[in-house]
Amino acid sequence: MANKSKNKKNIDRVVIRFTGDSGDGMQLTGNRFTEATAIMGNDLATFPDYPAEIRAPAGSLAGVSSFQIQFSSDNIGTPGDKLDVLVAMNPAALKTNLADLKTSGIIIANKANYTDKNLKLSRWELNPLEDDSLRDYRVIALDMTRLVSNAVEDMDLSVKLISRSTNMFALGLVSWMYDRTLDPTINFIKNKFAKRPELVEVNIRALKAGYNYGDTIEEFQHIITVSKAEFEPGVYRNIVGNQALCFGLITAAEKAGLDIYFAGYPITPASDILQILSGYKNFRVKTFQAEDEIAAIMSVVGAVFCGDLGITATSGPGMALKGESLGLAVATELPLVVLNIQRAGPSTGMPTKTEQADLLQTLFGRNGESPVVVLAANSPADCFSTAFEACRIALEHMIPVVVLSDAFLAHGSEPWLIPQTKSLPKIRTHLVEKPNGFKPFKREEHTLARQWGIPGTKGLEHRVGGLEKDIETGDVSYDPINHEKMMYLRQQKVDIIANDIPPVDPFGDKNGKVLVVGWGSSFGAIREAVNRSRKENHSVGHVHLRHLNPFPLNLGETLLKYQNILVPEMNSGQLLLLLRGKFLIDASGLNKVQGKPLGVDEVYDKIIELAGA
Amino acid sequence: MSEVSTITLSKKDFISDQDVRWCPGCGDYAILSQVQKVFPNLGIPKENFLVVSGIGCSSRFPYYLDTFGFHSIHGRAPALATGAKIANPDLSVWIVTGDGDSMSIGGNHFIHVLRRNFDLNILLFNNQVYGLTKGQYSPTSEIGRISNSTPFGSVDYPFNPPLLALGAGGTFIARGIDREQKHLQGLLYEAYKHKGTSLVEIYQNCWVFNDGAFASLTDREIKMETQLILENGKPMIFGRNQDKGLMLKGSKLEVISLTKKNSINKVMIHDEQNKIQGLLLSELTYDKNYPTPMGVLYREEKPTYETMLHNQLATALKTRGKGDLDKLFNDSHTWEVE
Numbered sequence: 001m002a003n004k005s006k007n008k009k010n011i012d013r014v015v016i017r018f019t020g021d022s023g024d025g026m027q028l029t030g031n032r033f034t035e036a037t038a039i040m041g042n043d044l045a046t047f048p049d050y051p052a053e054i055r056a057p058a059g060s061l062a063g064v065s066s067f068q069i070q071f072s073s074d075n076i077g078t079p080g081d082k083l084d085v086l087v088a089m090n091p092a093a094l095k096t097n098l099a100d101l102k103t104s105g106i107i108i109a110n111k112a113n114y115t116d117k118n119l120k121l122s123r124w125e126l127n128p129l130e131d132d133s134l135r136d137y138r139v140i141a142l143d144m145t146r147l148v149s150n151a152v153e154d155m156d157l158s159v160k161l162i163s164r165s166t167n168m169f170a171l172g173l174v175s176w177m178y179d180r181t182l183d184p185t186i187n188f189i190k191n192k193f194a195k196r197p198e199l200v201e202v203n204i205r206a207l208k209a210g211y212n213y214g215d216t217i218e219e220f221q222h223i224i225t226v227s228k229a230e231f232e233p234g235v236y237r238n239i240v241g242n243q244a245l246c247f248g249l250i251t252a253a254e255k256a257g258l259d260i261y262f263a264g265y266p267i268t269p270a271s272d273i274l275q276i277l278s279g280y281k282n283f284r285v286k287t288f289q290a291e292d293e294i295a296a297i298m299s300v301v302g303a304v305f306c307g308d309l310g311i312t313a314t315s316g317p318g319m320a321l322k323g324e325s326l327g328l329a330v331a332t333e334l335p336l337v338v339l340n341i342q343r344a345g346p347s348t349g350m351p352t353k354t355e356q357a358d359l360l361q362t363l364f365g366r367n368g369e370s371p372v373v374v375l376a377a378n379s380p381a382d383c384f385s386t387a388f389e390a391c392r393i394a395l396e397h398m399i400p401v402v403v404l405s406d407a408f409l410a411h412g413s414e415p416w417l418i419p420q421t422k423s424l425p426k427i428r429t430h431l432v433e434k435p436n437g438f439k440p441f442k443r444e445e446h447t448l449a450r451q452w453g454i455p456g457t458k459g460l461e462h463r464v465g466g467l468e469k470d471i472e473t474g475d476v477s478y479d480p481i482n483h484e485k486m487m488y489l490r491q492q493k494v495d496i497i498a499n500d501i502p503p504v505d506p507f508g509d510k511n512g513k514v515l516v517v518g519w520g521s522s523f524g525a526i527r528e529a530v531n532r533s534r535k536e537n538h539s540v541g542h543v544h545l546r547h548l549n550p551f552p553l554n555l556g557e558t559l560l561k562y563q564n565i566l567v568p569e570m571n572s573g574q575l576l577l578l579l580r581g582k583f584l585i586d587a588s589g590l591n592k593v594q595g596k597p598l599g600v601d602e603v604y605d606k607i608i609e610l611a612g613a
Numbered sequence: 614m615s616e617v618s619t620i621t622l623s624k625k626d627f628i629s630d631q632d633v634r635w636c637p638g639c640g641d642y643a644i645l646s647q648v649q650k651v652f653p654n655l656g657i658p659k660e661n662f663l664v665v666s667g668i669g670c671s672s673r674f675p676y677y678l679d680t681f682g683f684h685s686i687h688g689r690a691p692a693l694a695t696g697a698k699i700a701n702p703d704l705s706v707w708i709v710t711g712d713g714d715s716m717s718i719g720g721n722h723f724i725h726v727l728r729r730n731f732d733l734n735i736l737l738f739n740n741q742v743y744g745l746t747k748g749q750y751s752p753t754s755e756i757g758r759i760s761n762s763t764p765f766g767s768v769d770y771p772f773n774p775p776l777l778a779l780g781a782g783g784t785f786i787a788r789g790i791d792r793e794q795k796h797l798q799g800l801l802y803e804a805y806k807h808k809g810t811s812l813v814e815i816y817q818n819c820w821v822f823n824d825g826a827f828a829s830l831t832d833r834e835i836k837m838e839t840q841l842i843l844e845n846g847k848p849m850i851f852g853r854n855q856d857k858g859l860m861l862k863g864s865k866l867e868v869i870s871l872t873k874k875n876s877i878n879k880v881m882i883h884d885e886q887n888k889i890q891g892l893l894l895s896e897l898t899y900d901k902n903y904p905t906p907m908g909v910l911y912r913e914e915k916p917t918y919e920t921m922l923h924n925q926l927a928t929a930l931k932t933r934g935k936g937d938l939d940k941l942f943n944d945s946h947t948w949e950v951e
Contacts, residue, residue: 001772021618039947039948041948041950055900056636080786125876148759162622179770180742230948233950233951234949234950235947235949235950236947236948236949236950237942237943237945237946237947237948238945238946247938250936250938251938259700261696261699263696280936280941281925281926281929281930281933282730282929282930282933282934282936283936283938283941284926284930284934284936286699286700286922286926288695288696288699290692290725291692291696291721291722291725292721294689294692294722295689295691295692295695295721295918296692298685298686298689298692298693299692299693299696299699300696301685301693301694301696302665302683302694302695302697302698302700303697303699303700304696305681305683305693305695305696305697306663306696306700306701306704307700309699310696324686325686325689328685328686332683362646362946418947419942421938421939421942454701455660455661455663455701455704456661456701456703456704457660457682458658458659458660458662459660460660461659461662461680461681462682463629463675463676463681463682463683463684464682464683464684465675465682465683465684466684466686467684467686475631476631549717561911
């Protein structure tokens, strides 16, 4: 590795976005940079963003794929609002991402791709690298294709192969700028292309060429370093949200002593859950790729009736299709878990873009009074605990549970403190082994959970279904008073769970000017905004709800301790509606429905507006 | 425990405590009775039966059998049964469905469960009408049917269930009728014996909304002329005097008279495992110029979905060892903070 001949300058945090054509390997580049950053001990958060089209026309605006990372010596919760560095491998990437770059931020461009054709495709009238339209930024425009080509000139490679390795050149250069080690990427390349030595060679040479370029040219006065962040002691790894969900599920299954049955139908951004779990067969995970969303959840109902921990995952459109079946699980009081990885709607909407607009659908989107438990994960690593908690509540309370995640959490990543699985609690089930006094709708007093008598167990033969049941016998009943009792009983089963979850404990000020109430993936942005405003002596608290149905018992009284309640959401005000309706408080919303995560600045500005008033 | 080898069950073990609420005279009663007669004789512990249904008159079936049962939602019984069979392959799973439930709202699940070949049994009660919703034409009603939703006659071509099942890759396709109880009983045994998805289409009379739909097949006077009772390895003959047969001419079946000497030699021999024959027989469903085939139209042995899946689970366990969470979580780049 090159000898670092330049001075170092230490700063707190850096935001970099790698952007390019869908085929330019930006996701891979971002993931490599992330791993190297994790090794450096910084806190980090990432945000991959890519088009729904697998390969939109090369060079087009629709085909731009990006990967953003923020890393810091502080604890951070978001991939950052404004960029310090924008790597723009082609003019389309520059066009679609430039607005997010800080004034005087750095643009790293591969000049070779700024051809007349690409400029026209991305609607630049003149080449921005050649006129002064980028004068507010620091532009490092290099012909990476030629530089890589020089590095491999003894190898007799096609132009195509060379230009496909320019992402490694960019990665090498940025790694040099921010003092990241190349070793994990070199190992990765060796493994990935183990059967094609020429690819190993060209990628490593491109990577090193980029690194050495930084070391050689006069452009950079110093290397930027970021100190290690302070973490709770323990062993860490980096993790994306969907992976963390899967880990949470298999951990819960082991703690409950059950097999997992998972069924899904491919849908963005939930598909990787089916893919990941299908590889865990030695953990007794049975996966089934169903013919449609309805079959997926119905097969889960069947598997749960037979004693497996049943799970399905989907996104908004699939959630709509699963409605009737989820109602059946409510009526038959079976413990299943539905993961809804939300995306921008309505209808097909923007499949790869994030949103948190399915809260009301999840709560109310079924016929009749059909209450389910609703949880939301607040960060990629938190997906683990939320999935575990969902399984725990489902099994201990014999009730369907829906987990809300979103596209931002699904593919975003952050360091995860690997739990000691031995120290995690066991999960109780209501499985019945002997017929003594068995009645399918006999209930445990404090949870109202019914007995779980599964086929194959002698003496427990019984029938369940979607028809209303007699409150005592479980037989079909059309009695009007019985129906009303059953409706309230199903609601009570949800409400009672509030006794079994932690009360809210606001972060920051326990009373005062502003309480920010959030849920889901906006956690990081809200927490940073609250921290920033508190440093400026504003009195602000933060409650982030994991349990959305039921709410924690003390939520109402907590809200009354603040003059202003602010509810930032990536929807037009869904939690806001619930809080106002349930607690009759004058809360206000901060709403963003752009398919993008909330930013720290916008939450901060709103807090200051309320706190200063 | 030696319970399995000494199971002695009788019909009354399978009668639940619920009052049967079908219309008096409904064909469903006869089918229920046959199922209650067959189940005790299959050598299966009672607790291993799971009967699953969707929505419709026939789908009330599970309530009347004292087994594990699930009355689910419209059209989705095959999906529920799929999950049950994967969760516990030892169960004997029976799906009870109707022509609306399986051919219309549940058409997708119907074809996919057949394609995947789970070892389960589908009893398709086909009465060619929507009964529970009071008399609309169904996807198996003939074109021109006058019904509550088609006062000018249906302009909807019907599905042909055996042909659909064959196209979907079904491995056991049979047809019976509510009134022919002994014959139906035999089909239920055959369906059980088949290791794969067994479809038994059962013509069933709804005397309230579609009375007499199958009268020509049940009327003592003419049924020998209108039914072709299939027996594997036997010639396809029918008629009051067993004097007619089906012969293959070109690529079509033809009815021939057996009065001439040696004409029996021209009659096609039923081979359950011949898919082309299965196709030809299925094509006769709505053709008034031919007798209606009854019995096992087609049978094929192939591995079931749940067997292949559970083999994969066993192999993974053997080659990778029992899953270890701590190992899995640390199977990536990790770093320690002191």
